[in-house]
Amino acid sequence: MSDRDALLRIVYENAGEENQVPLSDLVATATGFLDHFAEKSLVGERFSNIVETGDGxxxxxxxxxxxxxxGDPETFFSQLLLTLGKADGNETISINGIEMPHLLLMxxxxxVLPGNQFISIKSCEQLEKATNIRVPExxxxxxxxxxxxYPVRLSMHTIRQMRVSGNxxxxxxxxxxxxxxxxxxxTWIGQFHQGLLEQMYQNRVIFLLNMTCPVxxxxxxxKHKDSRNESNPTPVDVEKAVAYVQNSPSIKEIVVTGGDxxxxRANMACAIDGLMEIEHVQNLRLATRSIAYYPHMFLSEDAKLLNYLKRKNLALQHRGKRMEVATHFIHPDEISPQSLLIITELVKSGIAVYVQTPFLKNCNDEGPELARLFSLLRGAGAELHYIYIPCSPIHGNSVYWTPISKGLAAGNYLRAHLSDRIIPRICTATPIGKMDWHTSGWAVEPVADNPNFMWIRTPYTPEYFKQFATLAKDLDNMRVNAEGTIDVQYMAQIGDESIFLGARPARRDVKPAARRPKGVEEVLPLxxxxxxxxxxxxxxxxxxxxRVHETRVEIDTGCSQQDLDYIGRDERITDVVMVSETDATQSLYRINQIIGALGAVPHVNSVRLRSLNSNYEPQSYTAVVIDKLGDLNKLTIVNPLRLEIETQFLVAEELTPAHKRLxxxxxxxxxxxxxNTPLLGGINDTPDAIHRLAYSCRQSGIEFHHLYIAGLPIQDQWNAANPISLYDAVDIATAVRRQGSGREVPRYMIRTILGEVxxxxxxxxxxxxxxxxxxxxCYDLAYFKAMSADFTWPAGIREDGDGKPIVPVSGLLKTTDFALS
Ligand code: SF4
Structure with a gap:
């Protein structure tokens, strides 16, 4: 601060506090922010048009x-601080009608409100002081x-966010x-709990290392006393849990969670170091919401914690294991440069970061806010894993509940307007485990005489639980259905009675698996x-x-400048899939040129290389090829251009140690x-084949993105004579969810001439x-016309009464009256 620097005063109206800051600090902060972050994706279109380009x-x-x-920063900041002094998150903050972007305000x-400490709130007065709100008398x-x-604990990061974001x-x-x-x-029944260890699934356990949360x-x-007041485990308890895992060869994954x-740290170190030495453990998943609400924890002391994770990941990799970090974002206002930086740093070090999102009424329940949130997270390198619909019914949280129909509608919005690579699985965490809507589970019917509950068909069976946990017999909130899976009661509203699908009848078709199984070699020429x-x-x-979607194009590596112009003109395009006649590994010179051009197109944030060589000729990924690909991958906080490889495996047997190394x-x-795997009749259309494929992909570090039930060119040719039974699709989804890790579950897709669903x-x-x-x-005529004004329905398409298109699909077999089979 120079001698002549003005001191500006901010008075926090409801908190009854004030602070003084040098004008030069504010100018430096604003200029630095504008220098680095004033991109449309982060500050919005209007604001970025105002500040345009140039230095800060x-x-x-x-x-x-x-x-x-x-030319008068003092007046600007005086006005801004006056408004910020009143801010409690309920109003937008504008000067001269120009809304200040959330990240600039942060x-x-x-x-003006520095610090990284936590505040435990014990009284209304303290709450008012910390958050600048007024609690009415x-x-x-x-x-x-x-x-x-219920405890109220806030980090300074959340306190700052709350002042400028109601969400x-x-x-x-x-x-x-x-x-x-x-x-x-x-949220669970309790029978899966043993000390710090919880086993709800056969192949994985949860370690609860700490019962409290920073926020x-x-x-x-x-927030409930029941869970919060459980005493924290000690390293000795952690060692006992590690010994349990050592003696349970079926356990492949450990989700390390809490609280946070x-x-x-002592328990965390004990868990990581102990589990690292167990041969059959393959994946460690570390769950924390602190990336969103307490990023300081990872970044303080020269990013000590971040560096610790990177070191441990290398040690795990050395033993053939993987580390993943699970985190949790709900609304785009939670995104901060710090949180994006943490994600980017982890992903660049080979640690996958995946995001789960509870679906909250009046916060993220429409679709557009999720689309923006997920796009920002993806650019930083994250995977989107689950949306939980609805938010779990906990005491006193009914303001957050939405009906199931609302969650499914948001899913439709995302399918139409978001990159396929960032659409999370839409799931519900029932008291006996998760189910994925309309594949591994569905709403069967309302519970008689209890309008607050419905029966949900789950993928689990009594036999499944017998092997590792005792499910109390005769629990009246569960029943075994005619298929042999468990229906469980779940507290939620359906929102649309047509979503009750009833029970699935016994299958009537000849199970395709009973036909002569065919070897992969039969289909390889195709x-x-x-x-x-x-x-x-x-x-x-x-x-x-x-154009394969609103957000996605596929281009040949021999594409023209006009093609690149087409991409540059349409801001909805975020993903470019590149296809080469000779495979990506042999087209790097051209790919390099195209990515160079796309680097100047800020709305494109991902390039995906379709590469069968990554399966059939992994040796073509030489050290120099991998090095070049690494150079093309721009995982950055601002204007990222992420590189991904799209591969295709048909069966588990195709995966070898060479793939894992690659x-x-x-x-x-x-x-x-x-x-992306096509389901092919007689080749891989059984629950066992897909479960093993999903498992092998995970072991090799490959994300199982789509399982296509129908519609890929190879399926149009092969499945015409070897159709896929819808019944099998549900059986496959059921088995994969029940027997595999949730991280193995693909999205079950159908490709049509109008796009994917x-x-x-x-x-x-x-x-x-x-x-x-x-x-x-999820699509109607207007959707296609927005991409091409001359669009009309292609031959063979019917429009239903609600304007949705009906498209014939070959290679599918529907054998019951049940909606999904
Ligand atoms: S959502 Fe996560 S961080 Fe938040 S209170 Fe629950 S366990 Fe803690």
Whole structure:
């Protein structure tokens, strides 16, 4: 601060506090922010148009001018601090009608409201002081009861976020409706619990290393005394749990969680070091929400914790194991440069980061906010794993509940408007385990005489649990259905009665698996023949570019400048899939040129190389090829251009140790490898074949992205004579969910000439026998016209009464009246 530097004052109106900051600090912060972060994806279109391009100082002078403070930063900041002093998250903050972007406000708040500590709130007065809100007189007594019943703990990071975002405040601020006792106190039944170890699934266990969280989310059961007051385990307890895993060869994965396990470093170190030495353990999944709400934990002391994780990951890799970090974001306002940096750093070091998202009413339940959130996270390198619908019914969190129909509708929105690579699985965590909507589970019917509950068909069976946990017999909230799987009662509203699908009848068709199984070699000649660019859903005027989705194009490596111009003109395109006649590994010179050109197109944030060589000729990925690919992968906080490899494996037997080595080397460059598998009649259309494939992909570090039930060119040719039974598709999804890790579950897809849809979720089946059409629930005529004004329905397409297209699909067999089989 220079001698002549002005000191500006901020008065936090409701908190009754004030602070003074040098003007020069504010100017430096704003200029630095504009220099690095004033990109449309982070600050919005209007703001980025105002500040335009140039260095931070130039952009700042344009901002001052637009705000009516030309050349006068003192007036600008005086106005801004006056508004920030009143801010409690409920209003947008504007100067001269220009809304200040959330991230800029956060940067300014880091100057005027500094610190990284936690605050435990014990009274209404303390709450008002920390959050700058005013608790009305008539609510104070109730609010105090909430605070006394459920802990309120906030990090300074969340406190800053809450002042400028109602959507963040909604997650962490206590509210008097928490006193409502409808709902459960926990999300599981309890029979899976033994000390710090919880085993809900045969192949994986949960280690609860720490019972508390740095910050309490109001929708979560962790705020309950029952769980929070359980005593924390000690390293001796952790050693006992490690010994249990040592003696249980079926356990392949350990989810290390809490509370936040990173809060208890001694237990964390004991768990990682102990599990690392167990031969049959393959994956460690470390769960923390701190990346979103307490990034300081990873970045303080020269990123000590981040570096610790990187070191441990190398040690795990050395033993053939993998580390993943699970985190949890709900709304785009939670995104910060710090959180994106942590994700990027982890992914670049070969540690996959995956995100789970509870679906909260009036926060992220429409679709567009999730699309923005997921796009930002993906650019940094994260995978999107689950959306949980609805938010678990816990005491006092009914404000967050949505009906099931709302979650499914948001899924349809995402399918139409978001890259396929970032659409999470839509699942519900029932008291006996997770199910994926309309593949491994569905809503059967309402529970008689109890309008708050419904029966959900799960993929689990009594035999499954017998092997590792005792499910209490005669529990009246469960029943075994005619298929032999368990229906469980779940507390939620359906929102649309047509979503109750009833029970699945016994199968009537001859099980295709009973036909003569065919070897992969029979289909291999077709595989290479079908490695082409996909059919375009609208006319692009180009023979080398296909539009396959609103957000995605496929281009030949021999594409033209006009093709690149097409991509540059349409801001909805985020993903470019490159297809080469000779495979990606032999087209790197051209791929390099195209990626160079796409680097100047900020809305494209991912390039995907389709490469059968990654399966059939892994040796073609030489050290120099991997090095070049690594150079092309731009995982950055601002304007990322992520590189991914798309592969195709048909059966588990195709995966060899060479693939595992290759994927690890690519992962260590931050490059994800994902697999799309066509289901082929007689080749791989059994639960066992796909379960083993899913398992092998995971062991090799390959993300199993799509399992195509129908519609790929190879399926159109092969499955015409070897159709896939819808019944088998549900059986496959059931087995994969029950027997595998949740990280192995693919999305079950159908490709049509109008694009892709999720099996039974964004699609409905019409017809029977081999005469099956698919209604596409997520697209209508306007959707296609927005991409090509001249678009009309292609021949053979019918439009249903609700405007949704019905498309014939070959190679499918529908044999019952049940919607999904
Ligand atoms: S951080 Fe996770 S476990 Fe803790 S309260 Fe929030 S959601 Fe629950």
């Amino acid at each position: 100082a130039t952009k700042f002078s344009r901002l001052l001018e637009a705000c009516g403070c030309s 940067a300014i708040l880091e100057v 008539r609510r104070r007594a109730d609010m105090q009861r909430v605070i006394d019943t 963040v405040a909604y997650q962490y601020l206590p509210f008097v409706e928490e006193l409502d006792t409808v709902g459960h106190t926990n 309490y989310c109001r929708f979560c059961f962790r 396990p990173f809060v208890n 595989v290479r023949k079908c490695e082409n660019r996909s059919h375009s859903i609208v006319d692009t005027g180009s023979a080398t570019l296909s 994927v690890r080397r690519l992962n260590n460059k931050g490059i994800t490898v994902y697999n 999720d099996f039974g979720l964004s699609s409905a089946f019409i017809g029977d026998g081999e005469n099956v059409s698919v209604k596409l629930l």
